[in-house]
Amino acid sequence: MKYHVSEQEKTLNWRYPACSVSAKKHIASTTSILDVKGVGLSNFSKPARNIFTEIQKIDSNYYPETLHQLFIVNAGSGFRVLWKALMVFLDARTLAKIQVLGSNYHSILAEVIDPSNLPSFLGGNCTCSDYGGCLLNDKGPWNDPEITEILQAQVGTAEEYNNGERSDMVSDTEDVQIEDVYETKDVNKTQPQKILAFEAALKDAQMKIQALEGALEDTKVVSEK
Structure with missing residues (x-):
């Protein structure tokens, strides 16, 4: 779960820019492309359902x-x-973005993804031979040194602006009454608040997973007896 949130944040704050x-x-x-060859109802165990629902909850709330x-x-x-069971957990807007395809999917993928960016095992031309295959390569413009330099410069400029704006706010509001502070404190969610919200969601998911693991251990003990 933590890895999923970490990757979502990296995509949102670095890959997209x-x-x-x-x-x-x-x-x-x-x-995105999800290869489900050999996947069926037997793969959707209770722990898997729990993880799926928690990930869906996080994505719906924070990355809609x-x-x-x-x-x-x-x-x-x-x-x-299995898909019929999974659809229950997804909202209509998300379902509209998903296509479930059989083995004849190559022409459909070719319409929306350039062959140079599509792995060879999915019908494209990309092999990423230097990295041991496409699945092991984090290929993208976020690894381009020139683009990285531009983004780092933008982050530095934003930080300078925010620090300057924060200093102006302190000097302009020295005499503001406490009531005014409370009236305006919820106008914008701060980054720390967002992090706390993530941590709460992750903690809830971890507790549920631990409970499931305990139940599985109890079942194992009973069966061994």
Whole structure:
């Protein structure tokens, strides 16, 4: 769960800005591919359901518009039964962005993803041979030194602006009454508040997972007796 949130934050705060600089237009969503070959109802255990629902809750609350499209490929009959159960956990807006495809998906992917960015095992031309395969490579403009330098400069400028603005606010509000502070403190959510919200969601998920693990251990003990 922590890894999922960490990757979402990295994408939101670093990968999207890098893609925007590279493409010279605003980019704030992702097109993803999920290969479910061999996946069926037997894979959706109780712990798996718990993790899935917690991830869905976090994504819906904090990253609601970051998914542009999701292509689920190699969906067999077993997964299609499982998909009917999964759909219950997803809102209509998210479902509208998802396509469940069988094994004849290559032409559909080729319409939306350039072959140079599509792994060879999904019908594209990319192999990432220097990195041991596409699945092990974090390929993207966020690794371009020139773009990294631009982003770091932007972060530095933003920090200087915020520090200067904060100093102006302190000097302008020295005589403000306590009541005014309380009236305006909730206008904008601060980064620390966002982090606390994430930590609360993660703690709740961890407690549920620990409870499930305890129940599984109890079941194992009973069966051994």
